[in-house]
Amino acid sequence: MLRVADKGQVVDGKIYQGATGVSNHIGHIVVDPEGPKAPYGNSGILEQYASTLGIARLAKEARLKPLRGQPADARTFEEMALKGNKKAKKVYEKAGKMLGIGLTSSIHLLNPSVIIFSGGVSRAGDLLFKPMHKELNTRCFKSHLKGLKFRLAKLGDNMGAVGAARLAWQRLPSSAKNK
Numbered sequence: 543m544l545r546v547a548d549k550g551q552v553v554d555g556k557i558y559q560g561a562t563g564v565s566n567h568i569g570h571i572v573v574d575p576e577g578p579k580a581p582y583g584n585s586g587i588l589e590q591y592a593s594t595l596g597i598a599r600l601a602k603e604a605r606l607k608p609l610r611g612q613p614a615d616a617r618t619f620e621e622m623a624l625k626g627n628k629k630a631k632k633v634y635e636k637a638g639k640m641l642g643i644g645l646t647s648s649i650h651l652l653n654p655s656v657i658i659f660s661g662g663v664s665r666a667g668d669l670l671f672k673p674m675h676k677e678l679n680t681r682c683f684k685s686h687l688k689g690l691k692f693r694l695a696k697l698g699d700n701m702g703a704v705g706a707a708r709l710a711w712q713r714l715p716s717s718a719k720n721k
Contacts, residue, residue: 571647573587657692
């Protein structure tokens with residue numbers, strides 16, 4: 543299982559942490575080496591495209607303006623795309639394409655059985671996921687896509703908090719868990 547929204551990979555029923563406990567930053571996979579610089583210095587990372595801030599950045603680049611009184615945020619641009627705004631649709635197509643590019647690397651490396659999406663942008667549904675699937679079908683080995691399931695988190699935006707609690711539980715000594 544791979545969780546898409548900052549971090550989360552479950553291996554053998556446990557949250558995988560990597561050698562030093564800092565793994566699973568899927569948003570930091572480089573999808574465009576010539577892309578915009580992230581605050582911490584790397585350029586063209588997935589987060590710069592397929593996140594709430596990434597959507598707002600793409601919309602600004604496309605000179606997409608919300609209706610008067612509406613915020614210039616991912617939710618507003620999602621609503622505009624759903625109402626047929628061509629620029630807004632293009633923003634989500636770009637975000638979905640970049641998500642597909644980033645997931646291709648993760649799928650080839652990890653071969654997950656399930657990918658679970660959470661976070662605000664995932665609520666855009668097909669606006670994001672259709673271009674993502676198109677990109678995956680173009681880039682991924684068919685053997686890696688066979689049987690792969692894509693799901694939205696049942697816990698919604700609470701998935702991170704539940705994951706953090708699970709990680710804390712995993713780190714407790716066995717004696718403390720049995721009390």
